[in-house]
Amino acid sequence: MKGRAFLILLVALLHYSCRNNPQKAADPVSASVESLTSNEAGYSSSGLNEELPVNYFSPVEIADLFQRAGVPFSKDYLATPVDPKVLTTSFDKAVNLGILCADLGYMNMYEMTGSSPDIITSIKKLAEDLRVDQFFDFDAITRLSLNKSNLDSLLFLSLSSYSHVDNYMRENDLAHLSVLMMTGVWLEGQYLTTKVIEKYPDQRLKDRIGEQKIFLDHLIETTRPYCGNDSQFTRLCNDLNELSNRYKDVKITYTRGEPVATKDGKGLTIKQTETSNVEMTQQQLAQIVEASANLRNNLIKKN
Known part of the structure; x- marks a missing residue:
């Protein structure tokens, strides 16, 4: 896979889960903007898991699969830049932040950064409204996104920035916003894949879509504590459950492979590999x- 940076703000959402490959190594142990605090909005983040121990189909892998399948870039799949004045709640801002970051990752993988400044501007405004803009060097982000030779530098910048944002949200009982951003990133990746497969049928993409059944189940569990807190979360939970119902009869099985030995600074680690098989x-x-x-369209309809 190409070693390019792909997510300007939320690349570290991969912290919640591992990349989803056809052959994977199993884990050895497996409100309104004016009142962002979750206590004021009726939220509680105490039940949020530190990690989602499931496979996650990242935007960079999606774009890589598109390219290997000969799928050209299309701006028609992308969400439009956001006017934060239209998005009046922290819910809308957090979800759209995730969606736009996934789109930016898709564009960067294709080196189609000509439209990135508009998206970066939207990301900046959303981050300001969510009071996390202090963790990002937007001048550097803009400069690096326009220089193809420096795309790799975005990865380090993104990882460092998101780590600070995540810590800030947890310390201030705002973990529900992290959940919403994660939902936006995942959902936009899912949307891009489903749009592409309509025009460019490919078995690898079909399998990846099927495998998202597992991640979706865990995402539903992660959002469950917030489902009754306001109408927006209630609708999101209902829509996620509706999508889950469409996955109900999709079958996923695993074939055990040969153990793989990896060596790092801590010594030798043996991990069991397995291959997923999707029936859909x-x-x-x-x-x-x-x-x-x-x-996806319900979440961006205000844009």
Whole structure:
């Protein structure tokens, strides 16, 4: 896979889960803007898991698979830049922040950064409204995104920035916003894949879409504590459950492979590998494509 940076703000959402490959190594142990605090909004972050121990299909892997399948870049799949004045709640801002970051990652993988300044501007304004802009050097982000030779530098900048944001949100009982940003990143990756597969059928992409059943189940569990706190979370939870229902009959099995030995500074680690096998009909795929688009479009309809 290409070693390029892909997510200007939320690349470290991978902290919650591992990359999803057809062959993977199993883990050895496996409110309004004026009142962002979760206590004021009726939220509690105490039940949030530190990690989601499941596979996560990142935007960079999506774009890499697109390129290997010969799929050209298309700006038609992207969300439009956001006017934060239209998005009046922290819920909307956090979700759209995740969505735009996924789109930016998709563009960077294709080296189509010409439109990135508009998206970076939107990301900056959203971060300001969520009071996390102090953790980002937006001048450096803009400069690096326009210089193809420096795309790798974005990865370090993004990881460092998100680590500070995540700590800030947890310390201030705002972990629900991290959940929303994670939802936005994942959902936009899902949306991009479903849009591409409609025009460019590919078994690898179909399998990846099927495998998201596992991540979706964990995402639903992560959002569950917030489902009854306001109408926006209630609708999100309902829509996630509706998407999950479309996955109900998708079958995923695993074939155990040979153990793999890896050596790092801590010594030798043996990990068991396994290959996933997805059983999903074209009708099931079509239903998942429809539900994914409905969920994503509901979240960006104010843009």
